[in-house]
Amino acid sequence: MKNIAVIGAGTMGNGIAHVFAQNGFKVNLIDISPESLEKGIANITTNLDRMIAKEKISEADKTATLNNISTFTSLPEGAKNRDLVVEAATENIDLKLKIFKNLDEICDVKTVLATNTSSISITHIASVTNRPEKVIGMHFMNPVPIMKLVEIIRGYITSDEVTEQIMNLSQQLGKTPTEVNDYPGFVANRILMPMINEAIETLYNGVAGVSEIDTVMKLGMAHPMGPLQLADFIGLDVCLSILNVMHDGFKNPKYAPCPLLVNMVMAKKLGVKSGEGFYDYSESRKAEKVAKSFSK
Structure with missing residues (x-):
């Protein structure tokens, strides 16, 4: 496998x-x-x-990396003659099935x-193809160039050969592949998202403020980033x-999204990508921070 296509040029796709x-x-992006x-x-x-x-790479490494990437707006042109295609489009089941x-x-x-789905069934995605044994999950973590983990998710019919290929390929990328089975949320998000949701519930119930909740988790639980800030970075x-995928899949109320999260998404307060979530990432806020740094 030397010829790769990546679908989606967003945060995960370009990473x-x-x-x-x-x-x-x-790589065809x-x-x-x-x-x-x-x-x-x-x-x-x-x-x-x-x-x-x-000083982790040289200018020559940068040039070689960029020369290895070609860009396409046409799926047929970009995906043909590839050994592996990695889909990293929006987390939307209908879109993924179509792709x-x-x-x-x-x-x-x-x-x-x-x-690269973070929660949707690999078996479901594979069901729209005539090669379900060659469909697999490669859930990279953000930011992709830095994070070592790749969750490798087998669908119900994913072959042993393909699983071994993708495990070995992930190691060639300097990653640590971990094989998991095909259940909603897999491992990472099955554990992470209820924690984030509970942090939002804690804010919603008025137990503490945004910075206070994140401070408790950073200093008390040794998390590098608080759950509310992490949610902003995830989106x-x-x-x-x-x-929603886990709530629908498990039929368990513990996965029901907090009303505050639902309202913020409806209001398009999506975190870093929109400039505002639990924290303010707007240009005016950045300018304010720069001004304060010069005034010290």
């Missing part, structure tokens, strides 16, 4: 493309939006520059189809989607 390209793979592709490449370039500043049905028609029968819409 996945970056990691493959930096490790010598030829696909997105229907030229603007998203441009932003994705800019993000990869920025991350590579940070690595150069930290995989199209991929099954576009790609060679030997091509392995992977999804509150993504958190809501994952909780």
Whole structure:
């Protein structure tokens, strides 16, 4: 497997493309939006520059990485003749099913189809293809270039051969692959999302404020980031989607999203991506922070 396609140039997609390209793979990065592709490449370039500043890579490594990436707005053009396609589109079941049905028609029968879904059933996604044994989950963590874990999720019919291939491939990327079974939320989000949801409930019930809740979890539980700040970085819409998948899958009220989370998503307060969530990430807030730093 040397020829890879990544579908989606957002945070996860460009991170996945970056990691493959930096490790010598030829990557086709696909997105229907030229603007998203441009932003994705800019993000990869920025991350590579940070690595150069930290003396982790050289300018030559940066050039080689960027040269390994080609961009496409056409799914048929970008996905053909690939050994592996990794889908990293929005966490929406209907969209993913449509993409995989199209991929099954576009790609060679030997091509392995992977999804970066954080909660949706691999078996369900595989069911719209004629190659369910070649469909698997590769759940990378954000930020992809830094985080070591990849959850490898087998669908009900995913073959041993494909699972072994993807486990080995993940190790080639410098990651630590961990095999898990196909249940809603898998392992990472089955544990993480109820904690985030409970933190939101704690805020909703007036037990403590945003910074106080995060401070307790950082200093008391040794978490590097508080759950509310983490939710902002994940995206509150993504958190809501994952909780809904688990609530529907398990039929258990403990996975029911907090009303505050639902309202914030409806109000488009999605966290970092929208400029505001539990914290303020707006340009005016950034300018205020810069002004304060100069006044000290």
